[in-house]
Amino acid sequence: MPMQKPSFVYVSYIHTTPEKLWAALTQPEFTRKYWFDCGIESDWKVGSPVRFRRDGELAMDQVLLECTPPRRLAYTWSMCGDAEAKSERPSRVTFELEPVGDQAGASAPVVKLTVTHDDFPAGSVVFPRISQGWPVVLSNLKTLLESGQPMVTTWESCAATTKDEAVVAA
């Protein structure tokens, strides 16, 4: 139970098992398919780095805070972007996986995934930037696990207002 009021709480019910969902959260071949081409890497020991790489380049560098497979995962959250975002103290993201039993007519058991993002410093510049991203990532993750097919999403297709994308679309 968080003592501080969380900034975001996202919930998705996914037809899968906790083990498969855990693999999808912690294996780079999975995360690349639904997380804007980012592959996650860590030795999954508390205190170790959790790194996201896109095309071999380091996109995010976090620290593992909690790891209880296949139930609970938490790491710090900081952005690589500009100097202002980089200098900000990291926030924290927590994933909780909870089996909710077999549902009538469902082809697979259902897992409730709760993603909580909290511990932002006051006046955070990172906070408004990430609020758009989580629902996209979680919706993609659900589609991937339930259908085996990821949505066609790259970081560029999510950042819908960029000029390049408008040119591609035209």
Added chain:
Amino acid sequence: MNAVFKALADESRRKLLDELHRDNGQTLTRLCGLLDMTRQAVTKHLAVLEAANLVTTVRCGREKLHYLNPVPLQEIYDRWIGKYERPRLSALGDLKKDLESENLTKTKTNH
């Protein structure tokens, strides 16, 4: 998805989502103070929204906080809006917002 559309097909429930969108993580008491509804009615509406997974609750100390959960809305968006339509829709949305706020300013100055 039925539960989501059913939950959204009510103005009071949309108003509750608007309030949570404006300020996420509110208590029942706070939400009751913002809306012209009995505590019982707000509780009932929140239960429908929670069943549709549009609202999720978190216990924080002694308080139960309500959060807008936009994940089911993202799923609807992903289902019917294609990758290459997004920039155009976003541009149209911005245009509508700009023009309507301009109208509003004009009306205000005319008065």
